[in-house]
Amino acid sequence: MLETLPPPRFDYGAEVRVIRNLRNDGTHPGSDKGTLLVRRGATGIVRDVGTFLQDQVIYTVHFTMEDLIVGCRDKELIPADAPWVPNRFEFGDKVKAKVLLGIAGEVVASVGDGGEIIKVIRDDAIIETFGTVAYHVRFPGRTLQVPEMALDRAMAKELEPTARAKKQCFWPITA
Known part of the structure; x- marks a missing residue:
């Protein structure tokens, strides 16, 4: 029996903030695997909503400041207007x-x-x-x-x- 996915939290055009550093997992063309694509805290606009393996909601997000379009899992995003405290350091610094x-x-x-x-x-x-x-x-x-x-x-x-x-x-x- 297939579990049904919850409805997407964000709709087309929603402004969102990424809460994790996004690195190329090998699916982003034009950059090496492991390359930092978008730093946590960056905001973008949802351009599409889809699924992956029928068990994950995936959002196509255009990060305008970086001018990158990246696929993001639901758990990696919060509303852009949600409280956010930026951080100066990252893993390995x-x-x-x-x-x-x-x-x-x-x-x-x-x-x-x-x-x-x-x-x-x-x-x-x-x-x-x-x-x-x-x-x-x-x-x-x-x-x-x-x-x-x-x-x-x-x-x-x-x-x-x-x-x-x-x-x-x-x-x-x-x-």
Whole structure:
């Protein structure tokens, strides 16, 4: 017995916002598989509504600022006028602590310590508390949940340890 799909949430011409980074899964012509097509938070206009494998609603969305037309699953979209808090960092971005970070009074990351974004957290309670998103950040030896305001973008040069500290550094250095 086939399950029936719920009716589409968005109609032709609806303005929508994508809540995930959209990468080429191999179906977007003209770009390599894995290429970032549209960054989360971008808005677009629904141009068509269809299905995939008879169990997923797919919207053809024209992202006008990027001038790209991309197929999006229902769960990847919200209304464009829904509350949205932009984020500065994405998975894999190198960051550094702007403040001391600690757990139960123990400092686990000092100002300037480098880390890497593992996950963007858009939890309503976190946004309400801090007014911004938070991240899971991997610092040497530990992963912390850190609000965006406590992080700065780090340049590769800033994360390179000094000659004296290289012997004790467990942070992977990449060129």
